[in-house]
Amino acid sequence: MHVLVIGAGLGGLCLAQRLRQDGIGVSVHERDATPIFRRQGYRLHINADGQRALRDALPSRLWRSFLDTSGRPGPRSVFLDERLGHRWTVESAEETAPLAVDRLTLRRILLTGLEDVVAFGRRCTGYAIEPGGRITARFADGTSAAGDVLVGADGVNSVIRRRLLPHAQVVDTGLRQLYGTVPLDDRTRELFTADMFNVFTAVIGPNGSFVGVAPVETPHLSYMTCGFGARPEHLPCTDADLLRMSGVDLRAMVLDLVDGWHPRIRRIVEHWDTAGLFPAVLRTSVPVDPWSTGTVTLLGDAVHAMSPAGGVGANTALRDAATLAKALRDGGPIVPALRAYETAMIDYGFAAVRRSAANGHRFLGQDPLPVS
Structure with a gap:
């Protein structure tokens, strides 16, 4: 089996790390010219879901690198007014408090050891399913790549989502x-x-x-x-x-x-x-109903982009990577494996979208999430 991953963000790279450990062929194709081609943010907090996914995906030395480059902030989320008067506090248990990491540092850790399978400057323009089921991804430079599974991990503007789920909406928050x-x-x-x-x-x-x-x-x-x-x-x-x-x-x-x-x-x-x-x-995705599973699937912001008010977008993408890798390494026919992944991902992924939208509406004045 060979898995084509479109997008070298955190979720796509976490998936590639786990697939390499499982002996499953993988190649990652990223549109940006380099890992620092554009600014994508700074600090992330990695919760229990994200930590489990990373621990499962990374070789032990890279897991230690992640821990060594993570900070441990206090376990609370605090809301103040403009004069610094206290409004309310959300407590987390000390043992489950998230770790704080720098996004670029984490991405560099996830890229380590994948130099031979990650290609930059590869803007995907679409894909075709060939007779016999093989998938060919096409790129703006005129090249292509073939595989048995195609994973759209290409972010909120996903080319793969637009082809696979043309009815899916991404709306302004x-x-x-x-x-x-x-x-x-x-x-x-x-x-x-x-x-x-x-x-x-x-x-x-x-x-x-x-x-x-x-x-x-x-x-x-x-x-x-x-x-x-x-x-x-x-x-x-x-x-x-x-x-x-x-x-x-x-x-x-x-x-x-x-x-x-x-x-x-x-x-x-x-x-x-x-x-x-x-x-x-x-922007945020609007939840959609389950779709007919094939050999093309989605991961992270490509399917369930969400308001940052929930603080779980990156963690949900990492959870996707762990869930998808497990489905593929468990063996059996590809389509049922992908169906098991999508069933789980649609449930927890869009639940996170709804919670994040509700938090954004309650605390920050975000528009209500449209009814799908």
Whole structure:
């Protein structure tokens, strides 16, 4: 068996790592030219599902590398008002508290040992199912690759999903977010309260706009993720303007928007690393009913993109990888194996989409999830 994976994000690479250990042929095709071709975010928290998937997929030395490069923030999610008054706290048990990791560091760990099966600069344009069931993926450079299973792990704009599930919708959440960081050193650490060294802290303003902070502290890397989110009607610019503004201009805009908030919040925003600051239009999948299983399937954001309000998008993609790898290594005909994977993934994946949308609507003013 040979598995074609379209997309070298966290889920696609986790799947490839496990398949290699199981002796199943795999090749990964990524449209970006390099792993750092575009900014995709900074800190992730890896919960129990994500940790199980990584422990299962990674060789022992890479699992140790993951643990060595993970931080251990406090186990709470804390919600404050714009004057830093306490609103509410969500507690996690200490033993199940998520680990905090840097996205690029984790991706590099997942790429280790896969150099011979991951190809960059390979933008997939579509696929064809050949007589006899083999699948051919086609790429923009005129090349192709063949396999027995095709996995679309190509993100929210998935080419594979558009062909496989043309009726599936990805919709605007009604939120815009700026992703940035503040380096943690002796000078900046005092900007942050003790609450802000938990899993996540959201400072929510009077119109629902928010500043979110979360630490990454490891022996190798130390920074505070610092994001700003708002509905587009509360921003002084269009989406098109937002997406082409410089980091300096984005910081200046946010400083105007948090005028009147606690002075500590303004100082945090003033210390944003503007070189790495970037905006995003947040989108979510709309859950769909189970489809007829074939030899093409989906994983991660390609099928169940979700609001970051649940904090489980990456973890769900990693869980997909573990679930799919197990279905394939258990043997038997391919289609029933993929059906077992899709049955489980559709259930937990779209449940996470619904929970994340509900959290985003309740806490951050996200649009309600459309009824599918």
